[in-house]
Amino acid sequence: MTEATDGGTPSAGHSDLSARDAAPRATDPAHPDPVVTVRSLSKRYGNVVAVDDLSFSLDRGTVTGFLGPNGAGKSTTLRILLGLAEPTTGEARVFGRRYRDLENPARRVGAVLESNDFHPARSGRNHLRALALAAQIPSPRVEEVLQLVDLIDAADRRVKTYSLGMQQRLGLAGALLGDPELLILDEPANGLDPAGVHWLRRFTRRFADHGGTVLISSHILAEVARTVDQVVIIDHGRLLAAARLDELTGGGESLEDMYLELTARQTS
Amino acid sequence: MTALLRAEFLKQRSTRTNLGLFATMLGLVLLAELLHGLGLPARNLDSAASQLRILGPGEIIGTLLAALLGAMSITGEIRHGTIRPTLLVSPGRIRVITAKVWASMLPGAGFGLAAGAVAVGASTAALRARGITIHLDPGDYVLPLLGGAAAAALWAAIGVGAGALVRNQAATLVGLCAWLLFVENLLLGDLTSLNAGRFLPGAAAAAISGQKPDTPLLAPAAALALLALYATAAATAGSTATNRRDIA
Numbered sequence: 461m462t463e464a465t466d467g468g469t470p471s472a473g474h475s476d477l478s479a480r481d482a483a484p485r486a487t488d489p490a491h492p493d494p495v496v497t498v499r500s501l502s503k504r505y506g507n508v509v510a511v512d513d514l515s516f517s518l519d520r521g522t523v524t525g526f527l528g529p530n531g532a533g534k535s536t537t538l539r540i541l542l543g544l545a546e547p548t549t550g551e552a553r554v555f556g557r558r559y560r561d562l563e564n565p566a567r568r569v570g571a572v573l574e575s576n577d578f579h580p581a582r583s584g585r586n587h588l589r590a591l592a593l594a595a596q597i598p599s600p601r602v603e604e605v606l607q608l609v610d611l612i613d614a615a616d617r618r619v620k621t622y623s624l625g626m627q628q629r630l631g632l633a634g635a636l637l638g639d640p641e642l643l644i645l646d647e648p649a650n651g652l653d654p655a656g657v658h659w660l661r662r663f664t665r666r667f668a669d670h671g672g673t674v675l676i677s678s679h680i681l682a683e684v685a686r687t688v689d690q691v692v693i694i695d696h697g698r699l700l701a702a703a704r705l706d707e708l709t710g711g712g713e714s715l716e717d718m719y720l721e722l723t724a725r726q727t728s
Numbered sequence: 729m730t731a732l733l734r735a736e737f738l739k740q741r742s743t744r745t746n747l748g749l750f751a752t753m754l755g756l757v758l759l760a761e762l763l764h765g766l767g768l769p770a771r772n773l774d775s776a777a778s779q780l781r782i783l784g785p786g787e788i789i790g791t792l793l794a795a796l797l798g799a800m801s802i803t804g805e806i807r808h809g810t811i812r813p814t815l816l817v818s819p820g821r822i823r824v825i826t827a828k829v830w831a832s833m834l835p836g837a838g839f840g841l842a843a844g845a846v847a848v849g850a851s852t853a854a855l856r857a858r859g860i861t862i863h864l865d866p867g868d869y870v871l872p873l874l875g876g877a878a879a880a881a882l883w884a885a886i887g888v889g890a891g892a893l894v895r896n897q898a899a900t901l902v903g904l905c906a907w908l909l910f911v912e913n914l915l916l917g918d919l920t921s922l923n924a925g926r927f928l929p930g931a932a933a934a935a936i937s938g939q940k941p942d943t944p945l946l947a948p949a950a951a952l953a954l955l956a957l958y959a960t961a962a963a964t965a966g967s968t969a970t971n972r973r974d975i976a
Contacts, residue, residue: 543819544812545974560819571816577809579743586742587810594735595817634813 495673501550510536512697523668525688526677533697534677566595570635571644580620605633624651646677685715736831753793757846760785765854776863783847784939790843794836794880795904798887801828803897825967832884840880844873871938879933882959889962929958
């Protein structure tokens with residue numbers, strides 16, 4: 461991961477934790493381009509600045525924690541990255557292109573932005589079948605992902621009967637339908653029981669070890685510290701740090717301590 | 729587009745929403761036709777024009793419920809958040825709205841056809857039960873049935889466009905009900921002197937389906953072309969708005 465170098469600069473970076481210095485990109489020679497590139501990205505809603513000159517990039521085969529307080533601009537950044545919102549200035553690209561310009565994006569990017577993006581009266585299987593039809597993904601893949609997230613026995617139940625953890629897993633199944641190369645997950649551990657959290661951790665690790673890239677937005681710092689290779693921390697829409705986890709916490713401080721220190725500096 | 733259409737049809741089949749709308753429509757049409765067929769004085773029902781006129785309420789209900797079906801296909805996605813995974817899989821928003829328009833027009837036509845059939849059947853049964861002679865020939869039922877289906881299909885497209893523009897489900901549904909049941913009737917009255925009321929979309933639907941035979945409406949073919957223009961304009965406005973707006 462690096463801060464994008466041909467765009468903006470970190471606006472309030474921790475001097476010891478500057479992404480440019482601390483996290484040189486571990487480039488895969490076979491895939492030289494970053495999977496995700498956010499460059500000088502800004503988003504304003506009237507007078508409110510949600511994202512402010514944000515730049516970073518992610519390389520293949522990494523698990524990255526996207527951290528920041530509530531209202532820091534994480535969700536807005538993810539929505540722009542996924543083509544659901546337009547930036548005011550700057551750009552956000554996946555695989556070198558705007559999300560909207562990807563051909564059959566479900567085959568390259570899987571994303572879960574909310575834990576309950578389902579019609580409550582539709583079954584889990586039909587939710588996935590509708591997505592698979594739209595993405596032209598063969599229907600046997602629906603059964604595969606249902607099996608993968610352990611929802612096969614509940615697949616014909618209406619989603620409104622699902623627990624929050626089951627809804628999280630159904631969302632993840634939807635993201636995995638196209639066997640994507642990049643996973644973007646917003647608070648994926650919410651509602652999962654300890655076994656589910658453990659499964660998610662192993663899954664994301666295995667996904668990255670096989671060349672996939674994962675971007676996880678989360679508030680659960682202890683879990684993030686056990687899951688990710690690197691972090692991007694933002695507050696008030698600005699980049700605070702983009703660094704590999706071992707380098708960020710190399711001085712013996714925990715991720716939580718560093719996070720609190722960084723966000724406190726930004727606030728003050 | 730075929731893939732998107734198949735996905736939209738599956739969404740429609742996989743909840744009971746449309747089934748509920750259809751059952752509601754059948755019940756309301758039946759009620760309206762029986763009330764008119766059994767309640768109006770016999771002297772008001774002894775001509776072909778008056779017997780066609782009492783099909784009108786059933787036709788309007790079919791048109792309205794088709795419009796609600798179209799509106800719910802997009803506002804339901806926004807309400808439940810499924811618009812996000814839908815647009816993540818298919819980022820081409822204009823194509824998504826276009827698929828919703830076509831996927832709503834087909835069941836919309838079914839709503840119109842069924843409403844016409846129930847209206848004809850119920851009103852005929854009610855009149856016969858009262859010993860009133862039926863003055864309508866088989867040819868008189870073409871417009872209520874086929875015209876009603878076409879009008880309902882086009883209003884389903886208008887519903888999709890309105891839903892995409894307004895986004896809030898309750899506001900869209902109330903707005904469509906208010907327009908077709910009240911607002912346009914008020915405007916039609918005010919505009920009759922200008923002869924302009926016949927150009928309104930509800931009046932065009934009435935003309936296509938042979939309602940209000942004693943009201944100066946457009947010829948069915950002209951009304952069909954006009955309503956198709958309204959449907960195209962609504963769908964275009966809805967898809968353009970969806971394309972420009974951020975998805976929360």
